[in-house]
Amino acid sequence: MKTLSVCQKCNSLNQVDSEKAKSKKPTCGKCQSELPMHSLVSEVDASALERILKKADRPVIVDFWASWCGPCKMYGPEFEKASTMTDKAIFLKINTETNQALSAKLGIRSIPTTIIFNQGSEIKRQPGALSASGVVSLI
Numbered sequence: 001m002k003t004l005s006v007c008q009k010c011n012s013l014n015q016v017d018s019e020k021a022k023s024k025k026p027t028c029g030k031c032q033s034e035l036p037m038h039s040l041v042s043e044v045d046a047s048a049l050e051r052i053l054k055k056a057d058r059p060v061i062v063d064f065w066a067s068w069c070g071p072c073k074m075y076g077p078e079f080e081k082a083s084t085m086t087d088k089a090i091f092l093k094i095n096t097e098t099n100q101a102l103s104a105k106l107g108i109r110s111i112p113t114t115i116i117f118n119q120g121s122e123i124k125r126q127p128g129a130l131s132a133s134g135v136v137s138l139i
């Protein structure tokens with residue numbers, strides 16, 4: 001399966017082979033910079049999210065987090081683990097501190113919040129931290 005990530009340096013949208021990304025940190029096909037990925041979770045901003053939603057061939061699951069949020073720190077590794085357990089969705093994370101306009105637009109009131117998008121629209125929203133298997137069963 002292929003997952004998607006956007007290079008933070010040159011802004012290229014990259015297709016990343018999921019199996020290869022599990023063992024080696026993927027690099028941008030255009031500028032060779034390391035892609036902002038943790039396990040199979042790509043760190044994106046509002047515009048990268050929009051581009052990925054347009055290109056995605058399956059649901060996109062997003063962890064909305066913040067650096068000051070304690071439960072987010074516990075949830076991050078679980079979300080990353082979940083990304084290696086299923087390829088039914090593309091996994092992304094968005095920092096709500098640096099993407100405040102998007103967070104306001106989506107009406108995110110508590111973090112962490114997990115949102116699943118399909119064909120560009122929100123289909124499911126779950127506030128609070130989950131276990132890795134909890135994330136997988138959400139999809």
Ligand SMILES: [Zn+2]
Pocket residue numbers: 007008009010011012028029030031032033
């Ligand atoms: Zn690049």
